[in-house]
Amino acid sequence: MTTTPTTDPIILAEGLTKTFGSGAGRFRRRRTTDGDFTAVDGIDLRIAPGELVGYIGPNGAGKSTTIKMLTGILTPTSGLLRVAGFEPQRDRVRLARRIGVVFGQRTTLWWDLPLKDSFTLLQRLYRIPPARFAENLAYYTAALDLGEFLDRPVRRLSLGQRMRGDITAALLHDPAVVYLDEPTIGLDVVSKHAVREFLSDLNQRTGTTILLTTHDIADIERLCSRVVAIDHGRVTYDGSIGDLRADRDLETVVRELYLGRSLVDTTE
Amino acid sequence: MRVYLTAVRLSLRRYLAYRSSAAAGTFTNTVFGCIRAFVLMALWKQKPEIGGWDLADAVTYAFLTQGLLAPMGVFMTSTELGPRIRTGDVAVDLYRPVDFQTWWLSLDLGRALGGGLLRTVPPVLFGVLLFPVRLPLNPLRWAEFAVCCALGYLIGFGLRYLASLATFWTMDERGMNSILVALGMFCSGLIIPLSVVPGALGTVLLHTPWAGIMQMPINVLLGTQSGGFGYALAFGAFWAVLLLAAGRMLTDVARHKVVVQGG
Amino acid sequence: MADTNTEPDDRPLWGPAAYLLLVRIWMRAASQYRVSLLLTTIAQLFTTCLDLIAILVIYSHVRTIAGFTLPETLYLYGTTRLAFAVSDALASGVENLATMIRLGNFDLVLIRPVSSLAQVLADQFTPKRFGKLAAPILTLGWAIDALPLHWTAARAAVAIGTVVCGFVLYCALWVLTGCISFIAVDAQEVANSFTYGSENATEYPLSIFGRPLGLALTFVLPVAFVTWQPSLYVLGHADPFGLPEFLRFASPAAAAVLCGLAALAWRTCIRHYRSTGS
Numbered sequence: 001m002t003t004t005p006t007t008d009p010i011i012l013a014e015g016l017t018k019t020f021g022s023g024a025g026r027f028r029r030r031r032t033t034d035g036d037f038t039a040v041d042g043i044d045l046r047i048a049p050g051e052l053v054g055y056i057g058p059n060g061a062g063k064s065t066t067i068k069m070l071t072g073i074l075t076p077t078s079g080l081l082r083v084a085g086f087e088p089q090r091d092r093v094r095l096a097r098r099i100g101v102v103f104g105q106r107t108t109l110w111w112d113l114p115l116k117d118s119f120t121l122l123q124r125l126y127r128i129p130p131a132r133f134a135e136n137l138a139y140y141t142a143a144l145d146l147g148e149f150l151d152r153p154v155r156r157l158s159l160g161q162r163m164r165g166d167i168t169a170a171l172l173h174d175p176a177v178v179y180l181d182e183p184t185i186g187l188d189v190v191s192k193h194a195v196r197e198f199l200s201d202l203n204q205r206t207g208t209t210i211l212l213t214t215h216d217i218a219d220i221e222r223l224c225s226r227v228v229a230i231d232h233g234r235v236t237y238d239g240s241i242g243d244l245r246a247d248r249d250l251e252t253v254v255r256e257l258y259l260g261r262s263l264v265d266t267t268e
Numbered sequence: 269m270r271v272y273l274t275a276v277r278l279s280l281r282r283y284l285a286y287r288s289s290a291a292a293g294t295f296t297n298t299v300f301g302c303i304r305a306f307v308l309m310a311l312w313k314q315k316p317e318i319g320g321w322d323l324a325d326a327v328t329y330a331f332l333t334q335g336l337l338a339p340m341g342v343f344m345t346s347t348e349l350g351p352r353i354r355t356g357d358v359a360v361d362l363y364r365p366v367d368f369q370t371w372w373l374s375l376d377l378g379r380a381l382g383g384g385l386l387r388t389v390p391p392v393l394f395g396v397l398l399f400p401v402r403l404p405l406n407p408l409r410w411a412e413f414a415v416c417c418a419l420g421y422l423i424g425f426g427l428r429y430l431a432s433l434a435t436f437w438t439m440d441e442r443g444m445n446s447i448l449v450a451l452g453m454f455c456s457g458l459i460i461p462l463s464v465v466p467g468a469l470g471t472v473l474l475h476t477p478w479a480g481i482m483q484m485p486i487n488v489l490l491g492t493q494s495g496g497f498g499y500a501l502a503f504g505a506f507w508a509v510l511l512l513a514a515g516r517m518l519t520d521v522a523r524h525k526v527v528v529q530g531g
Numbered sequence: 532m533a534d535t536n537t538e539p540d541d542r543p544l545w546g547p548a549a550y551l552l553l554v555r556i557w558m559r560a561a562s563q564y565r566v567s568l569l570l571t572t573i574a575q576l577f578t579t580c581l582d583l584i585a586i587l588v589i590y591s592h593v594r595t596i597a598g599f600t601l602p603e604t605l606y607l608y609g610t611t612r613l614a615f616a617v618s619d620a621l622a623s624g625v626e627n628l629a630t631m632i633r634l635g636n637f638d639l640v641l642i643r644p645v646s647s648l649a650q651v652l653a654d655q656f657t658p659k660r661f662g663k664l665a666a667p668i669l670t671l672g673w674a675i676d677a678l679p680l681h682w683t684a685a686r687a688a689v690a691i692g693t694v695v696c697g698f699v700l701y702c703a704l705w706v707l708t709g710c711i712s713f714i715a716v717d718a719q720e721v722a723n724s725f726t727y728g729s730e731n732a733t734e735y736p737l738s739i740f741g742r743p744l745g746l747a748l749t750f751v752l753p754v755a756f757v758t759w760q761p762s763l764y765v766l767g768h769a770d771p772f773g774l775p776e777f778l779r780f781a782s783p784a785a786a787a788v789l790c791g792l793a794a795l796a797w798r799t800c801i802r803h804y805r806s807t808g809s
Contacts, residue, residue: 020805068806073641089802093543096644108639112560124552125645127544266586289717296724304733309588310739314593446574453581460585464592 009069010209011047012179015079016040018065037063041233042079049176050207051197054214054224054241059260062233063213064201067179070211071101097126100170100199104182107162108169109154115165116150119172126173131209133172140168160191167198177209178202184216217251227259271366272374279378283386290386293338298391301334305399308461320461320492324402326461331395332486334459336354336417339385340424340481342452349432356525362526368519369429369512378427409489412497416485419504426511427452433515436522457483463492477507552565553653561657568659575662579616582734583608583666597736602677603766604735610690610758614697616663622702624654625709632712638806648706648797653736654736680767690779692764696782697757701787704729704754706797713800716807729754738771744791745772756785 018040040062042249045208047053068074069081072088072095080133086095101108109118123133141147144164149157157165163183168176180199182190200223203210212223219240220227236257271372283290304325312323321329337343349372352358362368395401402408431448438444455478462483463525473479484500485494493500544552561568586608590601599607628651631637640650672776680686708722723768737745749755749772756778761769766777 068638071642073638074567074804075807092641093644093646096642099642101642103639106635106639110556112563113556117556117559121552121556125544125643134761197733235641257665286717288715289720292715292718296720296728297726299724300731303728306626306739306741307585307735310587310596310735313591314596318592446575450574450581451576453578454584455792459581460588465587466591467540 007048009046009209010049010084011045012082013045013070013079015042015044016069016076016080016081017042017078018062018069018074019077021160038233040076043230043233043235045228045235045238047211049209050203052203052210052212052223052225054174054212054220054227055230055237056214056220056227056254058229058259061230063230064181065102065233066230067211067213071099071179072096082188097173098176100173100175100178102163102166102170102178102180102183104163104180104185107154107166109162109165111155114151114152114153115146115157118154118165118169121168122172128173130251132174133241136172136174137168140171144168144194159186160188161193161264163187163195167195171202171208174206175208177211179211179213181213182215183212184219186212192216192218202219208261217254220254231257269330272370272435275374276378276381279375281378282381283379283382285426286518287386290338290383291436294387294390297334297387298394299397301331301391302333302399305330309400311464319408319461320408320494321461321490325490325492327395328401328403328490329457329461331399331401332489333393333456333482335388335390336482336485337458338387339380339417340421340456341380341383341428342456342458342481343449345426345453349435350430352436353432359526362523368523369515372429373425377421379427380421394477404489404491407450409491412500413485415495416480416488416500416504419501419508420481420485422508423504424452424525426508426515427477428512428513430518431517433522436525450476452489455479456481463487464523477511480504480507543644546649550649550653554656557656561604562660568597568657571657572659572662573667575659576665579663579666581614582612583670587740588606591691596800597738598771599736599766599768601675601726603768605670605674606678606766607736607758607762607765608734609667609674610693610762611697611730612667612756613664614694615673615701616629616667616700618701618705620660621665622652622705623660624652624656625705626719626723627651627654628709629716633716633807635748636804637804641804647801651709652706677767680765686765687762691781693758693765696761696786698751698784699786700757700789701726701730703786703793706793707789710793710796710800713804725752729757732779733757733759736771741771749774751786753789754780 017038020037020039043062055063055066065074067106069076070083070088072092073091083095084098086098088095106175109115110121111120120139122128123130128136140152145168146161147170149161149165154162155164167180167183170180183199184195187195196219199210200211202208203223204233210223212219224241226240227237257268280484281409290370292439307325309323312318312321312326316322318326323506349358352361353378361371364371392401396403427448431444454525455462455476457479459475462470462479464470474483482501484493484503488497545610554644568649583605586601586604594599594600597603610649630652631651640647649691704726705725708725711722713717732740732748733754737748737755740748749760760774760779761782762768
């Protein structure tokens with residue numbers, strides 16, 4: 001059962017489609033074997049402000065492509081897309097101040113600079129008022145325990161430290177929406193737990209909308225009240241965790257989703 | 269022996285995989301070949317004979333140097349050896365049961381062959397078709413040219429190898445590289461044919477090892493090398509042997525340094 | 532708390548301001564490697580002298596090339612080299628675009644609330660690039676001194692305008708040709724042959740290329756406006772191609788056109804950006 005938010009959605013997608021033509025693909029070393037490749041095929045999405053949504057699906061399902069369209073990196077081929085009232089690709093620069101992005105696989109920070117210099121740079125780039133910036137930095141330094149490595153160049157941080165730095169970097173400007181792309185990947189159990197608690201607290205305390213891409217069942221279980229599953233570019237499930245698992249355990253259900261077996265209330 | 273041949277083959281195969289990047293490089297070579305050809309033509313139109321060359325020789329030179337650029341590696345240093353020394357990965361290489369210098373020579377040779385296969389003919393062909401390039405038909409000349417090119421390649425490798433080894437002591441090869449590349453570009457006659465450089469400077473330039481990389485082989489091909497093939501052969505062999513021997517000595521010193529310092 | 536943007540100034544950081552900010556940061560990072568920087572600057576100095584030495588060598592054999600004397604050619608060389616060196620210092624960050632795209636770091640550029648072009652141009656900025664300025668400045672100084680010209684205000688204005696417009700033309704060329712990395716990520720060298728090639732080609736009187744190519748370099752790829760056309764006026768030379776007088780002063784127009792094309796190309800490439808990997 002798809003829950004329809006009653007307030008204006010902060011993320012709105014209707015018939016969102018992204019097709020990669022093979023024209024330019026000819027020049028690239030990675031050849032596209034079929035002619036045109038449709039990564040995202042007409043998905044509808046309505047996310048209300050303050051929701052914490054899990055976005056799951058097997059590799060190649062279209063998750064990254066969706067996130068890239070939401071953040072303005074890619075231009076949709078067709079369909080409607082609005083984030084915080086902006087059209088992401090067209091209003092990229094203005095939207096960027098309202099969103100934060102955390103990539104699990106790579107850092108958004110400047111490699112050679114001490115962590116705190118990265119933050120200062122971000123303050124200037126995002127035009128964060130100095131008082132607000134100081135307040136936020138103090139808060140996140142305490143909450144994520146950054147104190148001991150603020151002076152260290154990012155290239156010399158451990159994965160866990162870097163991830164905490166990346167999360168801070170994404171939040172310093174008080175974004176309305178935060179996208180996290182596999183934030184707990186590669187972290188040890190303790191760090192994963194810490195990140196999860198932090199995100200849950202963030203969402204409850206500030207009402208920041210969070211869209212979380214993950215393969216980690218525990219992430220979903222702990223954080224997400226709502227799950228959107230995508231496969232072959234189409235939404236295969238969009239609803240609450242409770243409805244999803246019914247009386248089965250979450251892992252079984254997710255595995256079924258990944259294998260593409262349709263559930264009772266979805267259409268293919 | 270087989271190990272080295274395998275290294276050559278693998279290196280060659282890897283180079284050939286980057287065809288589009290080689291194509292881009294060939295485009296650049298052709299463009300610069302044209303520019304240099306026009307400049308030299310403007311000069312030779314004013315003065316039809318310089319340094320024993322006529323206009324056709326000069327234009328041929330312009331395109332041949334561009335064609336040989338890739339295999340001779342004038343624009344590069346052993347790009348893999350330097351960084352490996354910096355990161356310390358080279359310690360692994362030093363303990364391999366192969367001769368260090370020969371190993372790197374094999375890898376570089378593969379790359380050079382790839383460069384020769386993909387990037388030498390197009391600029392020269394372009395010159396032949398659209399410019400007064402004049403190549404000899406005498407097969408003996410071409411054989412002599414090939415031998416001189418082989419020696420020229422070894423000289424080039426010898427120079428680059430020594431420069432890369434210097435990283436063991438300077439620990440940062442980038443500054444060193446830039447100077448060597450700049451020097452190499454000029455002294456190998458890429459910017460202007462060495463035989464055109466007047467006076468004492470010209471004489472000096474004709475006797476540096478760089479002169480043997482491209483200038484001398486091309487002179488042999490054009491039949492304008494003073495002293496002929498014999499002189500070129502002796503010159504090339506002398507410098508090749510000297511530089512490679514120096515490389516071997518320096519390798520031993522470096523290996524000793526690594527062992528003593530623990531990498 | 533998450534949604535408040537209570538500051539009255541909601542405008543994003545202005546492109547050039549972002550550029551300067553990033554340049555400062557890169558300079559600071561580069562200052563960690565002082566020795567290497569020094570060596571590379573010296574190497575840059577040396578490299579820029581090479582083309583100059585080539586010109587001197589050529590003129591050691593003849594008095595004129597294509598009807599131009601040594602001071603005149605050095606004037607051409609100095610103006611184009613200077614314009615190019617400044618543009619190289621400020622805009623050659625675009626050479627790193629291919630690597631950025633290949634590593635997926637261009638995505639990171641696009642999620643920042645500042646101009647993507649500003650970020651790319653500032654990328655890997657190092658002060659070593661300024662090493663390329665010394666040779667052309669000195670050469671230009673010598674050439675102007677050696678030229679048997681009477682320097683009127685108009686002449687001086689056009690001379691200065693030559694370098695300024697040349698700089699803008701080259702910057703536009705850097706951006707326009709840099710866009711090739713969006714299409715074929717291995718093709719950076721093709722772009723280089725247009726930027727470095729243009730510079731190389733304009734060091735000499737354009738007439739050495741013959742009429743068809745010379746006209747192409749005027750109307751198709753307008754590098755003739757970097758120094759050749761305005762310099763015909765400054766040096767008091769007749770146009771070997773016989774082109775109309777007004778073109779001597781058309782550099783600003785050429786620069787504007789090329790800038791427009793560059794901006795259009797950049798925007799179009801961003802819109803069609805594909806992004807590699809996940």
